[in-house]
Amino acid sequence: MTAAQATAPHGDVAPHRLDSEGNVDWVGAITRRHTWKIIGAVVLGLFAAAAGLAQPALIGQLISAVGSNADMLIPIIVVLALFCAEAALTAFQAYSMGRTGERIVYETRTALIEKVLFSDVKAFTKLRLGDISSRIVADTSMLKIALSQSLASILVDAAMLIGGLVLMFLIDPLLLGVTALCMTVSSVLSLILARRLRKVAQKQRSIMGEFGADLHRAMGAMTTVKACRAESLESNRIGGLALSARRSGIKVSALSSLLSPAMSIGLQASLAAVIVTGMGRVATGTMEAADLTAFIMYLFYLVSPLVTLFMGIGQLQQGRAAIARINELAAVDQEAPVRLPADAAAVTGRPSEIVSAQDTVVHGKRGVEFQQVSFGYEDEPTLDGVSFAVPPRGLTAIVGPSGAGKTTLLQLLMRFYPMQGGRILLNGENVESIPVNVLRGLVGYVQQESTTLHGTIGDNLVYGEEHATTAEVERALWLSGLDGMVSRLPKGLQTPLGDSGVGLSGGQRQRLSIARMLIRRPTVLLLDEATSNLDSESELTLRNTIRNVANECSVISVAHRMSTVVDAGKIVVMDQGRVQSIGSHIELMRSSPLYQRLTSIQFSAQAPAQHSPNGSNGSAAPNGAPRREAGHAPIIRGGR
Numbered sequence: 001m002t003a004a005q006a007t008a009p010h011g012d013v014a015p016h017r018l019d020s021e022g023n024v025d026w027v028g029a030i031t032r033r034h035t036w037k038i039i040g041a042v043v044l045g046l047f048a049a050a051a052g053l054a055q056p057a058l059i060g061q062l063i064s065a066v067g068s069n070a071d072m073l074i075p076i077i078v079v080l081a082l083f084c085a086e087a088a089l090t091a092f093q094a095y096s097m098g099r100t101g102e103r104i105v106y107e108t109r110t111a112l113i114e115k116v117l118f119s120d121v122k123a124f125t126k127l128r129l130g131d132i133s134s135r136i137v138a139d140t141s142m143l144k145i146a147l148s149q150s151l152a153s154i155l156v157d158a159a160m161l162i163g164g165l166v167l168m169f170l171i172d173p174l175l176l177g178v179t180a181l182c183m184t185v186s187s188v189l190s191l192i193l194a195r196r197l198r199k200v201a202q203k204q205r206s207i208m209g210e211f212g213a214d215l216h217r218a219m220g221a222m223t224t225v226k227a228c229r230a231e232s233l234e235s236n237r238i239g240g241l242a243l244s245a246r247r248s249g250i251k252v253s254a255l256s257s258l259l260s261p262a263m264s265i266g267l268q269a270s271l272a273a274v275i276v277t278g279m280g281r282v283a284t285g286t287m288e289a290a291d292l293t294a295f296i297m298y299l300f301y302l303v304s305p306l307v308t309l310f311m312g313i314g315q316l317q318q319g320r321a322a323i324a325r326i327n328e329l330a331a332v333d334q335e336a337p338v339r340l341p342a343d344a345a346a347v348t349g350r351p352s353e354i355v356s357a358q359d360t361v362v363h364g365k366r367g368v369e370f371q372q373v374s375f376g377y378e379d380e381p382t383l384d385g386v387s388f389a390v391p392p393r394g395l396t397a398i399v400g401p402s403g404a405g406k407t408t409l410l411q412l413l414m415r416f417y418p419m420q421g422g423r424i425l426l427n428g429e430n431v432e433s434i435p436v437n438v439l440r441g442l443v444g445y446v447q448q449e450s451t452t453l454h455g456t457i458g459d460n461l462v463y464g465e466e467h468a469t470t471a472e473v474e475r476a477l478w479l480s481g482l483d484g485m486v487s488r489l490p491k492g493l494q495t496p497l498g499d500s501g502v503g504l505s506g507g508q509r510q511r512l513s514i515a516r517m518l519i520r521r522p523t524v525l526l527l528d529e530a531t532s533n534l535d536s537e538s539e540l541t542l543r544n545t546i547r548n549v550a551n552e553c554s555v556i557s558v559a560h561r562m563s564t565v566v567d568a569g570k571i572v573v574m575d576q577g578r579v580q581s582i583g584s585h586i587e588l589m590r591s592s593p594l595y596q597r598l599t600s601i602q603f604s605a606q607a608p609a610q611h612s613p614n615g616s617n618g619s620a621a622p623n624g625a626p627r628r629e630a631g632h633a634p635i636i637r638g639g640r
């Protein structure tokens with residue numbers, strides 16, 4: 001994505017500046033929004049620095065006053081006032097910079113979350129989930145340290161240094177020359193170390209991302225890991241990444257810890273040189289003892305800012321490594337910009353605000369039409385000129401061997417991927433001209449793997465439809481056959497579920513996913529192998545559900561079970577990305593060899609399981625329809 005194409009979070013105009021990696025500099029753009037707050041904090045720091053810098057000069061005057069028996073009360077009060085002012089200003093500066101840092105991190109995190117949630121499905125699938133978390137959680141924390149601690153401290157410390165050097169120059173230019181000579185070597189060394197630190201920190205951030213991603217992978221497939229006895233394998237692999245993280249962390253620590261001694265050595269050398277030269281000049285009468293004391297105090301006074309300046313540079317370098325990773329994630333491709341149909345009222349703003357535009361989309365009676373739809377994930381075509389029509393009411397089943405492109409077709413209707421040829425019409429409207437969130441309000445999609453989220457059953461039901469009424473919830477529960485199960489639970493809809501719906505059976509999860517979509521009263525309901533996890537009784541319930549729903553809207557079901565297929569008004573047989581035949585079950589049993597093959601393969605696969613007490617083996621009935629018993633429907637899958 002180019003800078004010009006980028007859309008800033010909250011609808012702002014995109015930043016056009018690029019970072020050192022060539023990505024749009026989102027962090028820079030967000031930080032620039034807070035320039036005045038940062039300047040304010042820096043000014044506070046500068047006042048604190050000025051209060052600090054005035055102290056050695058005043059203490060020098062105090063020493064002179066002791067020698068000349070002058071009144072010391074006022075200088076003492078001024079010095080004490082400066083101590084207090086410096087402390088108060090430093091504290092306030094740290095607080096306001098910390099507050100601004102938190103604000104920037106908050107805005108960066110929310111911008112990243114929006115970027116990821118509104119990302120293009122194809123681009124998103126290329127990301128690793130653990131790495132996303134690592135960037136949003138850990139890298140932004142690093143950003144906070146870099147901004148709230150390092151940036152301000154670098155600016156204030158640099159100002160203190162410059163001020164200190166000017167005052168030292170005014171006291172004695174020769175001694176300043178001696179100091180500068182000793183400090184130059186260690187400053188150059190420190191800068192070289194800081195540059196190296198940035199590279200090492202960048203590598204460490206990326207190892208941490210991989211570590212998080214692999215951890216997420218293993219934790220997300222815990223039962224598979226255990227079933228495959230892969231605990232040791234995963235432990236070694238993730239342990240290997242932890243070891244790499246440790247090694248690169250040690251390198252970061254080593255370089256960071258060298259920064260401060262490099263400066264300390266320079267300072268110690270300066271101090272020794274200044275004392276030797278200064279004492280000699282005091283002895284020869286070319287310098288006042290009070291001036292030497294003030295000069296040495298300035299030197300001591302600058303130790304801390306000098307060390308923190310270089311430590312701050314080190315932290316900022318680590319922060320820059322994190323910023324590069326944040327900008328990289330923010331550059332993830334976004335879904336097509338929201339567009340309204342030509343005749344719709346102009347509605348602007350974020351997608352969530354234009355849901356009302358749903359009413360403007362044609363609610364005609366034309367159903368869905370796939371017209372010469374072509375698509376490929378990579379170079380190879382996955383769908384090639386697919387055309388068929390789906391009526392506005394009733395059940396249409398799509399069957400075909402594994403990999404035929406059935407799921408892909410549904411995902412194109414949902415606009416998860418852009419079509420490469422042809423078009424899909426929903427009630428006569430090209431889906432590409434319907435804003436995605438409007439389209440997804442009209443089309444309910446129940447995926448192959450029914451996804452249930454952490455929260456209560458109720459939360460899962462009204463997910464994305466939080467304003468659903470009790471009547472709508474009850475209707476969806478009843479239609480999906482979940483009403484009995486939910487009413488038997490002591491906590492009912494408030495029953496908590498773990499991650500990925502832990503606490504429900506596979507079939508219950510699937511019905512919950514269906515109920516979630518039914519709440520939306522979709523114009524078209526897409527069921528992608530929605531019956532694959534259901535037991536016999538649940539499947540029977542669901543068949544009734546589908547029949548009921550199909551009376552109200554169009555249901556397109558990628559079906560593997562014969563029971564769903566024979567109920568369908570229309571069956572589309574797909575093979576290798578093309579429509580092979582279309583017809584009813586009876587017609588296809590006569591005309592489509594592929595359909596016959598799929599059916600017979602499944603019957604033979606199901607035969608032993610279907611062996612009934614009366615000897616029925618589940619073979620096809622004379623009319624071509626399978627002999628069915630509730631719950632013993634064969635599954636159409638694979639079998640090419």
Ligand SMILES: Nc1ncnc2c1ncn2[C@@H]1O[C@H](COP(=O)(O)OP(=O)(O)OP(=O)(O)O)[C@@H](O)[C@H]1O
Binds near residue numbers: 401403405406409
């Ligand atoms: N995200 C993806 N990236 C690349 N290729 C993909 C992706 N998803 C699917 N494919 C490929 O596209 C082809 C069609 O896949 P699709 O899932 O649409 O088939 P299907 O007919 O639904 O299969 P099944 O019945 O096994 O679910 C397959 O060859 C698959 O490997």
